[in-house]
Amino acid sequence: MxxxxxxxxxxxxxxxxxxxxxxxxxxxxxxxxxxxxxxxLAVIGVWELICRVFALPNYLLPSPSAIVTSAFALDPGIWLTHTWATLRVSLGGYALAIIIAIPLAVLLANSRLMSRTLYPMLVVIQSTPIVGVAPIIVVLMGAGEMPRIFITFLITFFPIVVSTVTGLMSTPEELKELSRSLGASKAREIRNIQLPFAVPYIFSALRISITLAIIGAVVAEFVAAEKGLGFFIAFSTSFLRIPQAFAALIVLVTLSLLLFQVIALVQRWLFPWSLPKESR
Amino acid sequence: MALRLFKHSLFALGLLAASTTAAFAADKIRWMNDWLPSGDKAAIYLGVEQGFFAEEGIEVEIINGRGSSEVVTRLAAGAADMGTGGLPALLQAKAEQTINVSAVMSIYSMQPDLLILPEGSPIRSLADVEGKTLGTATFSASNVIWPILLRSNDIDPDSVNLVRMDPGALGPMLAAGRVDGTINWITKIPSFAEVMQEAGKDVEVILWSDYGLDGYGLSVLASDRLIQRNPDLVERATRAYSRALALAVENPRLAAEALKAHVPEMDVELAAAEFEASIPLIVNDISDANGIGTFEPELLAKTWEWVARSQELALDALDPTSAIDTRFIAD
Amino acid sequence: MLTPDATIRFQDVEQVFMSSDGTAVQALANVNFSIARHEFVAVIGPSGCGKSTLLRIIAGLVRPTRGSVQIYGLPVTEPREEIGIVFQRPTLLPWLNILDNVTFPMRHKYGRVTAQETERARELLALTRLEEFAAKRPDELSGGMQQRVGIARALLHDPDILLMDEPFSALDALTRDEMSFELLRIWTEKPKTVLFITHSIPEALLLADRILVMSARPGAVREIIDVGLPRPRTLDTLSEKRFNELANHIRSQVFSRPVAA
Incomplete structure (x- = not known):
């Protein structure tokens, strides 16, 4: 562009x-x-202008300046506490999703029986609106961070499974035959051939999933939390402090973008060959 | 033989260890508020900050719930030990299923529901809502009482256009004039006033209790498991909470400051105003007559009657006295 | 023809597959032939004649339904050391450089590569004229070069038998001819028993000592042709009279109808 x-x-x-x-x-x-x-900058400028010209009250659409003012009115420590809480939950759920999704994908890609029995179940889990079951998860898992991490995991792991399976399946049949003709074990085939072939697919899923992880953490914090940006947004709107809620949204978006970039950097750093030639 | 002796001495040792730890370590309770932190929830924070719970040997962990029914569910599931929630929600739950949760102390002896209206609203009394549009929170417990309240005042509930939305949208909708009024709790008056101020308006209210809605509201709830296992702990916790509540009524600002110590993003002025708004629900003719915290049988029966009518339950589906445990309130 | 000291020997081989709708599909029926040591045999036939199945049976990747296949007199029951395979697509590993791609089979099988094997890989890269590309990634090479890497990879463990499954079919016509001469050069330098599957009649004629012409459904050996063109074969071979006669003959066999000469 x-x-x-x-x-x-x-x-x-x-x-x-x-x-x-x-x-x-x-x-x-x-x-x-x-x-x-x-x-x-232009968008922000127009936004500010509209708010001023039409004298829009903050409860309808807070102006950028009102959002910034409300953000700085709070002690930075408060922002840090909530951002850190959300980050912890997001990364916890994300890590759990990776740890579970990738081995699961290996299983699905290499066993017809497993893919036939487990895939429908995974689709059911994915089709369940997590927002709806979140309160039940909280009741079942009790207070603390675990239910939030679990909700984040549920929202995050499916794209990783699907994409990894697609990646593993994209391994050329010839290489699998080569591996067999060498008498190498299935484990070696998975480690040396299938998984590296899936790397570009895994990373495209990881990039999507990191933003989903943030969404998952916020959904969980809406349902049950004492800290975190999701809690903070619910808290702010409960006091009708709309600019403050917007400021939290901006922090969330920034966090999302940053993490997205971090994943892209990790891919460039560890697996440069998995990127299209021109973007290396 | 030797093994048996060994086992016995081990057992004795264990008992000794258990008793000493019990003596030194504070009892822990997980206390669940029925909503996000706000001024009207300040008493529990004041109790912690003033050391009332510590004096009773209790360590408190405060958890935020999302509505009274969640508090009831979490207490029943063992995910929390004590907390605050509306008595109607507990009665309803107990009438419909086995819920091992009891109310041990009343906080509001009047119902907090009301209509918040812009200053100079054409709605001067409850009867004026006919043909008007009102906003309400999607999952508010008030929604179930609303049609019953209207019918008992000879108003057709269908004549009102009730719009359900996120609680955070209610204030902006009212300020923008998209709704003629909103259904809320009395404690929300200060924050609504703040938003309306921005629109250059003031707020007026119509209290539902003025139109026949009576009964107990917010109460201290405890899981039956805790009551059975450690009634003494429930008694101590209830005592600490009563002290805190009394002090908060006396000094709402102190309570608000205690709340801010736990929830740093809280605005002290607003929180104090919110607690103040709730004082009439705590201290009123009823509490003057019976004492704060008690459950007067006739009013308890009325509370249940409202629940039964709004939920279309048989009046004999529940004996409301079975839902309360009055042992823990100091006379 | 069925010499007892044959390198590869097919005896009454029959292969039946179960298709996804549950019906049995006969891929090979009554296949008998043998290949002598260091002989270059091309297999040609219409699509679906079971050429690839033939190759996979030798490689020990597929067990025949009936009959037996022997290598050096021993029945094939599993993949064997003395075989190298070159596939239709080069299928290199994009995350390894060219040298590591050549040594990949060793790394994959044993988890490490000895200095000796690396040295050998360098020799093979020299043989396939790819020395200066050792450190490049596969996607920096042309299709023909990638396929030469595939050949070097198959030769790494110095197999006696080289199985080639339409190795040049994905290349353009010019590269294809070039690769054919390249392969002949390599084969002359390092003689191997080669089974070469192809769709191209000129390619088969240019390369092979003998050509197995197969018919389809079920796949069976229709004819075995002794090419008998003198070696070394060059561009001039393509214009020899016998070359064209044989080409027409094979064409008629493959299409089962006479073709105007």
Whole structure:
């Protein structure tokens, strides 16, 4: 998208100004790089303007300035406590999902019986609206972090299972035959061939799932929590403090984006070959 | 023989160890509030902050519930030990299934339900709601009482357009004039007033208790398991809570500060105002006559009657006195 | 033809598969032939004639329903050491460089690669003219180069028998011819018993000592042709009279009807 705009800009600018200097090109390159930031700033500006021009009250749509003000009105320690609580639950549920989903996917991909018996069950779990069963999970698992981690796990693990299975199944049949013709064990085949082949699939699922993990943690915190950004949003709206709730939403979105980037970096760092050639 | 002796001495040792730990370690209770932290829940925090529970040898862990029925379920499931919840929710649950939870102390001897209206609303009395649009929280317990209250005042419930929504949307909807009024608890007046202020309006209220809704509301609940296993602990906890409640009534600001110590994002002024708004439910003619915390049989019967009517249950489906345990209230 | 000292020997081999709807499909019927040591045999036939099944039976990946297959006089019951396989697709491992791809079979089987094996892999890369690509990733190589890596990988443990399942069919026509001569060069340098499955009649004629022509449904050996073209074979071989005669003959056999000469 970005590169397209630039090339369009350049190709239209170049014939008109053959003497286009290096300096101008540099400016254009910077504009290209800053484009997403500028776009975001523009949206915020328009948002602020609308709120002011129409004198929208905070309970309808808080202005960006009202959100920022309410965010800074609170002790940073409070933000840290809630963000940390949500992060812990998200990462806990996410880790649990990875630990369970990947071995499960290996089982499903390598056993027709297992995939025939377990897949329908997994689909049932996935089709169950977690928000609906969350209160039951909380009653069953009691107070503390476990029910929240479990709810996050439930929301997170299915995409990882499905994507990993697809990845494992994408292993070329020839390589499985090669492995068999070498007399190598199934375990070696899974470890040396199937799992590496699934890496790109696993990572695309991991990127989706990390954002789902945040959503899962927030859903769980809506249902039962004494801390966390989900709790904080419920708490703020219960006092009709809408700007404060928006500020928490922004923290959540930022957290989501950051974690998404972290997963992408981990992939680039550990498995550069699993990325398309041009994005390495 | 030697083995037996060994076993006996081990047993004795174990007993000794158990008794010493019991003497030194505080009893722990998991206390569940019926909603997110707010000013009207401040008494329990005040009890903890003032050391009333510590003096009774109790360590308290406070958990937030999402409604009275959740408190009842969690207590029954053993996921919490004591807590606060509406007596009607407990009566309803007990009438429908075996729920091993009892009310050990009353907090509100009047019902907190009311209508919050913008200043100068054409709704001057309950009868004026005909043809109007009212907002209510989707899962509010008030929703079940509402039609009964209207019928007992000869108003057709179908004549009111009741819109259900998230509790957080009620204030904005009222301020934006999308609804003519909202169904709430008395404790929500301060935060609604805050939002309405932004719209340049003030709030008015119509109390349901003025139109015949009477009975016990918020009460201290305990799991029967705890009552049976350690009645002494329930008694001590109830005593500590009563002290805290009395002090909170006397000094709502102190209670609000105690709440803030636990929930740092709380606004002390607002929390104090919320608790103050709930005082008439705690201290009133009824409590003056019977004492705070008691369950007066006639009012208890009325509480049950409202529940039975709203849930279409037979009046003999439950003996309301079986839902309460009055041993723990100091006379 | 059925010499007792044959490298590979098929005796009355029959293969029946169960298809997904439960009906039995006969893939091979009454297959008899043998291949001598260091002989280059091509197998040609229409799709679905069981060519690949033939190869997989030799590799010990599929057990025949009836009959027996022997390698050096011993019945094949499981995959054996002396076989190397080259597949239709190069199927390299994208996370390994070219050198590691060549040594992968050893790493996979034993968990480690000896210095000697690495040295041998380098020799094979030299043989397949890929030395300077040792450190590259598979996706940095062309299709033909990738397939040469596949051949080097199959040769790593110096197998006596090389099974090739349409190894050049995914390549473009020019690369294909080039690869054929390349393979001949490698085979001349390192003689092997080769079973080469192909769809291409000129390819079979250019490479093989003998050609097994198969018919479909059920797959059976229709004819075994002695190519008899002189070696070394070059581009000139393609224009020899016998080459064209044999090509027409095989074509008529494969399509079961005469083709205008």
């Amino acid at each position: 970005n590169s397209q705009t630039t090339s369009a800009a350049r190709s239209s600018a170049a014939p008109l100004q053959p003497e286009l200097t290096k300096r101008k090109l540099l400016v254009l390159a910077w504009l290209d790089r800053l484009a997403p930031v500028l776009a975001a």
